[in-house]
Amino acid sequence: MSWTDERVELLKKMWGEGQSASQIAKELGGVTRNAVIGKVHRLGLSNRTTGATAAKADAKPKPKAEPKPAPPKAEAKPSPKTEPARPVPAATPASESRPISARKQIIPAGQPLPPQPSANEISPEALAKVNEVEKKSKKITLMELTERTCKWPVGDPATEDFWFCGLPVQQGKPYCEAHVGVAFQPMSARRDRRR
DNA sequence: CCCTGATTCGC
DNA sequence: GCGAATCAGG
Numbered sequence: 001m002s003w004t005d006e007r008v009e010l011l012k013k014m015w016g017e018g019q020s021a022s023q024i025a026k027e028l029g030g031v032t033r034n035a036v037i038g039k040v041h042r043l044g045l046s047n048r049t050t051g052a053t054a055a056k057a058d059a060k061p062k063p064k065a066e067p068k069p070a071p072p073k074a075e076a077k078p079s080p081k082t083e084p085a086r087p088v089p090a091a092t093p094a095s096e097s098r099p100i101s102a103r104k105q106i107i108p109a110g111q112p113l114p115p116q117p118s119a120n121e122i123s124p125e126a127l128a129k130v131n132e133v134e135k136k137s138k139k140i141t142l143m144e145l146t147e148r149t150c151k152w153p154v155g156d157p158a159t160e161d162f163w164f165c166g167l168p169v170q171q172g173k174p175y176c177e178a179h180v181g182v183a184f185q186p187m188s189a190r191r192d193r194r195r
Numbered sequence: 196c197c198c199t200g201a202t203t204c205g206c
Numbered sequence: 207g208c209g210a211a212t213c214a215g216g
Contacts (some may be wrong), residue, residue, distance in 0.1 A: 003208085019204085022199080033200090033209075034209055035209050037201070038201095038209050039207090040207090041200095041201075041202085042208080044207065046200085046201085147198085148197085178201065
């Protein structure tokens with residue numbers, strides 16, 4: 001793939017939003033995160049204040065070849081010294097706009113079922129699977145959630161008896177296979193109003 | 196181990 | 207210009 005205008009634009013957008021290079025790469029497709037990072041640098045947009053390694057002003061000497069002992073000129077960026085207001089991305093593990101766990105309303109007890117199952121009709125098999133998985137869940141905390149850990153909450157958020165599934169997620173999904181099954185229920189018996 | 200961005204350098 | 211390999215760090 002090549003860096004078409006549109007792809008570059010999307011890159012800029014996402015980068016600006018604080019998306020990680022790998023996320024951008026996934027979105028674009030056909031490129032690796034390295035490619036994205038490389039492009040970002042070539043485009044001149046680079047450090048944001050985010051991610052793991054953000055503020056590093058020093059160069060890293062590389063023990064590979066030494067044809068360039070010393071850059072004669074330390075060139076400074078012609079950009080304003082005062083850093084422009086940058087959109088600080090929410091440093092939430094689930095950096096994306098996923099409607100999860102951030103519920104305004106606390107559910108007193110019982111099943112927190114985060115992503116409202118669209119219908120009450122979830123295959124018994126799926127539910128059984130969920131129950132089974134819950135036993136195996138890694139019981140990770142909010143802080144431990146990553147892109148590839150199932151973000152399905154288990155238990156009552158109001159108590160200590162609460163954790164996230166944490167099993168490996170299904171590609172592209174926020175939940176593990178079992179939880180995806182109950183989270184994303186297709187339009188089931190919902191053939192109401194025909195027009 | 197998972198991830199993050201940064202840099203280099205052959206193409 | 208591009209991006210894999212590599213580095214450096216959380």
